[in-house]
Amino acid sequence: MEFHPQPTPGTARPWAFPAPERGALPNGLTVLRCHRPGQQVVAVEIFLDAPLEAEPEGLDGVATIMSRALSEGTDKHSAEEFAAELERCGATLDAHADHPGVRVSLEVPASRLAKALGLVAEALRAPAFTESEIERLVGNRLDEIPHEHANPSRRAAKQLSKELFPATARMSRPRLGTEETVRRIDAAAVRAFFDAHIRPSTATAVIVGDLTDIDLDALLAETLGDWSGNTAQARPVPPITADDTGRVVIVDRPGAVQTQLLIGRIGADRHERVWPAQVLGTYCLGGTLTSRLDRVLREEKGYTYGVRAFAQVLRSSGPDSGGAAMLAISGSVDTESTGPALDDLWKVLRTLAAEGLTDAERETAVQNLVGVAPLKFETAASVASTLADQVEQHLPDDYQAHLYARLAETGTVEATAAVVNAFPVDRLVTVLVGDAARIAEPVKALGIGEVTVVTG
């Protein structure tokens, strides 16, 4: 073949993260709307300010059961009818409860938005919460627990939360509840949680997609506008604290062919100035397969299919509000390579702390993080989800748009400092789900902290 030199890029076409239009309905519901031409599948994200922290003592999981029960019947439709009507719109509806609150996500072709939004409004305005359906959801949830327990990455996440957070904190316990707590949940508990925490005045609806030919104001008035509730403020949440004393916990899985790694602690959230530098530095450490971790663990040693470093906001309600992000490194390595892989991982962290990032690394990371934005936000669902995250974390609507400018301004020194502070070698809690008989000794020999083994 005839070789040609690598082409030079053309001129970039400007792109900006979409700016939503913010408003409110008479019932107090905040509405963010964003017209995205060509996106025929409209995404609606509704954030309900009902944090897991608000679950009554001993009823962990009630927010989850309530979220699921929202789509299991209303004052007008039985559970089966409701599911059928939604699917008749070609819609998908998902509701789940997490630390910051409950998120209800609808995706539906624009032509059937009116009908589907009507159903969602009905679910929020008048959920049935029949005893029979709640009993079924509780049973179903109990059946799910062993499946999650058997999954190595879910199991690791559960153990890390237990290790990091004080036993009294809701965050230390499984988000969806334990067998013991879920068993106690009944229709009355679900109704009580709903009545106490779900109301339009503390909720926000984000609507994104091709809204041509849709009279959204009229549609909102006759759907979500019909939902009523008191105007009490959302309850405050306590600050997040964690014990990140360097240590290792092995969850024993005799015979496992791989070890699941989850190494973490907590750190800065999006309200802190360091966030863009932390994003940049974390990407350089483990954002992709050409980042520092995979360059060694995958592309040089072949220990893994991939290891990633990330920062994920746990809960955050403003500057100095005691919010935090989980900072973590996760992946899986073959059992035999567990010791050597962790040894290399720590070496990567130590080298990074000693020598810092290079300007070239920082440049590539910026190019990628900023450059992929138009790709990442091509669909209505991805835009809606990011806008709803901003609402959930009490960030301004233009946060994401500004983040790109701030990333571009972040220098190599700042990014290095941020990632080194985020992942200090002696302040990391390491959870390993694997065969203790084969991995415990090699891991102890590394001196990365006290090693304990738990079963189950």
Added chain:
Amino acid sequence: MPMGHTATAQAGSGGLTATEHRLANGLRVVLSEDHLTPVAAVCLWYDVGSRHEVKGRTGLAHLFEHLMFQGSGQVKGNGHFELVQGAGGSLNGTTSFERTNYFETMPTHQVELALWLEADRMGSLLAALDEESMENQRDVVKNERRQRYDNVPYGTAFEKLTALSYPEGHPYHHTPIGSMADLDAATLEDARAFFRTYYAPNNAVLSVVGDIDPEQTLAWIEKYFGSIPSHDGKQPPRDGTLPEIIGEQLREVVHEEVPARALMAAYRLPHDGTRACDAADLALTVLGGGESSRLHNRLVRRDRTAVAAGFGLLRLAGAPSLGWLDVKTSGGVEVETIETAVDEELARFAAEGPTPEEMERAQAQLEREWLDRLGTVAGRADELCRYAVLFGDPQLALTAVGRVLDVTAEEVRAAAAAALRPDNRAVLVYEPIEPADEAAEGEDGTEGTDAHEGAAK
């Protein structure tokens, strides 16, 4: 470079258009313009998948796909990843039974780079391929296999069901991930021969979709790909023809450390690209797609015997497709109870067919899935390649949803009656064992895969 179809929207295509072109070396090109967002997708399908692999070398197509990211004539080391990501793009590759695809989504002004990179590896991969990357990626792929299949509950179910559904020696008997033994056995020379046999412009379709100038794009494609020689070393895959109906119920019981009993089954269905396959898709959606399906209503809502119950469809063009049933039991419920209920529901459906409401729901669900797939430039580029490679006509991608909406209730009933019956399925039953028993049982049958093997996430 003769121009093919003109860019006139066809009925039911949602206003999308595509043009077709062919280079002198046989490379087929499909272009589709869309200027809403300043991005474009480059997608390259090679007409080679795990069905082309020979005995003793399962997993080679997928392992080879990984090697395509290890540098080429003018690109060093991980350069394919570094250059695309550094240009603000994203990229990956996947391998299935029937094809291997590579794709980049780029900001508009970086499309030329993606074309240059794909041409470089199509024309000069062997200049960079060495023993070191072969050994390294062999280990990576073995860890991919462990992570995705061997170290997760039920992870090897798909591999087991596939092996049951397609007889020994059939090109679809094994899945793309391959066996550990075969991955160990693959040599650098195998990889070289694989490239020389299958990686040629006349065995590929390139699509570019999004914010592009078609004339300029075509000129770049001619510039970078035009001088890559074609060759005809490729042998057609082994014949995948099978009788329409299996004719008996195949069955395997697995005793493993899993959290609950499970009933899985694969039904033999019509080939992809046929109206009967679309009818079967609708039947599976009514029976087991989503939360208003018959199986969900019966097993999860009413009988409360299952945690989850549903049907999926694996569309295949070169062999019968598979309708995939997956039910995880609740508490101590026996598999027999589930099986009886499933058979009742399938028999009732085969006799009565879908209600008008069920047809409407199933068609609305499939329509939304199509809108989702065609809603991104990457999804559209992939579908255009799919229809070009498997069915010879990319335009079919733009009208696919119309064909699904055209199917009648009677056709759906007939599809179910013909295929969703006990003598046309392979059944896999999981019976949990306690951890301590495992050593005695042995853990030899560690296999499994999805239809698509991602190279690098």
